[in-house]
Amino acid sequence: MTSNQPNGDRPLAPAPAAFSTYNPRxxxxxxxxxxxxxxxxxxxxxxxxxxxxxxxxxxxxxxxxxLPKKPHVNLQLVEVQYMSITADDSTASISLTLHLIFEAVNPNKVGVTYGDFWFTVMYRRIQLGKASIPGFFQEAHNMKQVAATISINRMSLLQADAAELIRNASVNDRVDLRVLGDVGAKIRVLNFDAPALQVSEDCAIVISPRKQSITYQQCVELGIRN
Incomplete structure (x- = not known):
């Protein structure tokens, strides 16, 4: 067979196939x-x-x-700074200044935050006066005393209450009062406060108008409620 290529020329090498080089990087x-x-x-x-x-x-x-134990708030001391009773026909009025010292006890390994502490002085069913102590934070295993003074100026009583007050003060040298305390407390752990608990206390006190002093004091903790 006769070749079409010119005499003396070498055949052309095939063009290299296209390929991609693998780079391990x-x-x-x-x-x-x-x-x-x-x-x-x-x-x-x-x-x-x-x-x-x-x-x-x-x-x-x-x-x-x-783990938490309930905190306690107790009325430790009541001092009579002034007391006066006046009578007029079927009415009577009472003026009174009391100095109260409360003791807060935290038995827990964590702190307790107290809200405002409210206390009320009552004669029979009549509210003579009400006051408060600002709230505070109490460290773990701590006892703290807080004081307050309440003044009652010529609080009027009528009829049966007035007659009872005058008779007991003049004949028996005694005036029976109640001090009711109520405070909200929150146990704090890692900067978190537990739901508030209400701590309440009911104290019966007897005052001698002649001696201007406390002759009897008995307190009952009403317990903790949510």
Whole structure:
């Protein structure tokens, strides 16, 4: 067979096929692996944070529900600074200044936050006066005394109450009063306050108008309620 190529010319070499060179430093696989690792680390961090929060929450619930002991607020001392009773026909009026010292006891390993402490002085069913002590924070295992003074100026009583007051004061040298106390307390753990509890106390006191002093004092804690 006769060749069409010119005599003496060599056949042309076939053109090299196109190909891509593999570079082991290509970042596609490495970038994908790094992204997956970063995602796993983020998930583990979120999971560990959630578990830590749940553990803290469970511990807080256990502490608040099981371990705390109720705080106590007691009327320790009542001093009569002034007392005067005047009678006019079927009415009577009483003027009175009392100095009260309350003792707050926190037996817990955590602090207690108290709201304003309200106390009322009553004669029979009649409210003679009411005052308050500003709230405060009490450290763990702590005892704190707070004082207050209440002044009652010519509080009028009518009919049966007036007659009872005058008879007891003049004949028996005694005036029976009640001091009612009420305060809200919150146990604090890790800067979290538990739901408020109301601490109440009912104190019976007897005053001698002649001696201007307390002759009897008896207090009953009414307990803690939500």
């Amino acid at each position: 290509t970042p596609s696989h490495a970038s994908s692996s790094a992204t997956s690792l970063e995602g796993c680390c983020r998930c583990l961090f979120l999971l560990s944070s959630l578990l830590a929060f749940l553990a803290l929450l469970v511990a807080l619930v256990i502490i608040l529900a099981v």
